[in-house]
Amino acid sequence: MHAWPASEVPALPGKGRDLRIHDTATGGLVTLDPGPVARIYVCGITPYDATHMGHAATYNAFDLVQRVWLDTKRQVHYVQNVTDVDDPLLERAVRDGIEWEGLAERETALFREDMTALRMLPPQHYIGAVEAIPGIVPLVERLRDSGAAYELEGDTYFSVEADPHFGSVSNLDAAAMRLLSAERGGDPDRPGKKNPLDPMLWMAARDGEPSWDGGSLGQGRPGWHIECVAIALDHLGMGFDVQGGGSDLAFPHHEMGASHAQALTGEFPMAKAYVHAGMVGLDGEKMSKSKGNLVFVSALRRDGVDPAAIRLALLAHHYRSDWEWTDQVLADAVARLDRWRAAVSRPDGPSAEALVDEIREALADDLDAPTALIAVDRWAEAQSAGGGTDEGAPGVVSRAVDALLGVAL
Known part of the structure; x- marks a missing residue:
């Protein structure tokens, strides 16, 4: 599967700072010090509907992580999956009377x-x-053969008891885990499981649903968590720098994935930091496909909204915060984009050296994009007031905003 084309990241003078970021597992800030190549895995979409603002906010957060690393002159090895077969996708295809493969292909595009x-x-x-x-199949077979997985009526389950570190990502108690498991794709009430929290690794073939050859596992399809584990281990190995996604993935997805990987390899931890973006709401509720309260990126683009304004609307909120999308949020972003573009269109202005340093400092401090935006606002305000005669400043600002914030002026 191919990704999308990369936009050029302008080179800036000097060098950025190492990133301090909130780690869900420890509950505090950690300073990441990757080697020459920083490794990040971000969980991708289940493609049964278009990209909504909650998705965009999550991927924006981890785009900033990449930009901070690139500014430290590191390379970045970034891996992302697409859950292109899963219950929600199959259910939507049945509802709409279309083939699930076509739906997945359309929405991924x-x-x-x-x-x-x-x-x-x-x-x-x-x-x-x-x-x-x-x-995936050989990993499930290894877990089964080692005693870390078991069969139940043809399905194969992972035993959470097999990982002594289970629970160390989300740090939730058993009652909270059980509630979230039921809400987020698990089956804690299924009779016969060794532990209600045990997640499915391989689902035996069901009538009317797609299935694949699972070798000794039989015909079926993979569970949700083992999918990401197989891809991450194959392309990044254990101990990669950041496991990322929305805050609703901390449990069960990232918790279970970490346990799968740790049971497979005997190594701990799977990732050095578990980083989670907040939820975006609309009309007082989390924006989600199940609720249908969605604002789609593609719909805004069709209505003529500049994607740079959409990005500024995302950047105006700290990545870990839960916030609500409103018409005013977008209007403020459009106005900010207009001010910034007017400012950099002038032939000279105030020196930009301090501003670049402020943006770097803010982003290195747990991706504090709102503070970075306020710094650019101050420079634009001084520019509009006629302050400064540095002929190179507008170009420096334009390149810095592009390189570090991903906004093309």
Whole structure:
């Protein structure tokens, strides 16, 4: 599966700072010090509907992580999956009377278009669950053969007891885990499981649903969590720098994935930091496909909204915060974009050296994009007041905003 084209990242003078970021597992800020190549895995979409603002906010956060790393003169090895076979996708295809493969292909293509328009840097490896199945099956067989998995009525489950570190990502108690498991794709009430929290690794073939050859596992399809584990281990290995996604993935998805990988390898941890973006709401509720309260990136683009304004609307909120999308949020972003473009269109202005340093400092401090935006606002205000005669300043600002914030002026 191919990703989307990369926008050019302008080179800036000097060098950025190492990133301090909030790690869900420890509950505090950690300073990341990757080697020459920083490794990041971000969980991708289940392509049964278009990219909404919650998706965009999440991918914007991890795009900033990449930009901070690139500014430290590191390379970035970024991997993202596409869950192109799963219950929600199959259910939507049945509802709409279309083939599930066509639905997945259509929505993945639209996602690529949205990411390109928003100038999100693409992953080096963009892997669909279906194409990963040949690598998933041997991992499930290894877990079963080691006693870390068991069969129940043809399905194969992972035993959470097999990982002594289970629970160390989300740090939730058993009661909270059970509630979230039921809400987020698990089946804690299924009779016969060793532990209600045990997640499915391989689902035996069901009538009317797609299935693949699972070797000794029989015909079926993979569970959600093992999909990402197989892709991450194949392309990044254990101990990669950041596992990223929305805050609703901390449990069960990232918790279970970490346990799968740790049971497979005997190593800990799977990732050095588990980083989670907040939820975007609309009309007082989390924006989600199940609720249908969605604002789509593609719909805004069709209405003529500049993607740079959409990106500024996302950047105006700290990535870990939960916030609500409103017409005013977009209007403020459009006005900000107009002010910034007017400012950099002038032939000279105040020195930009301090501003570049402020943007770098803000982003290195847990991706504090709102503070970075306020710094650019101050420079634009001074520019509009006629302050400064540095002929190179507008160009420096334009390149810095592009390189570090992903906004083309």
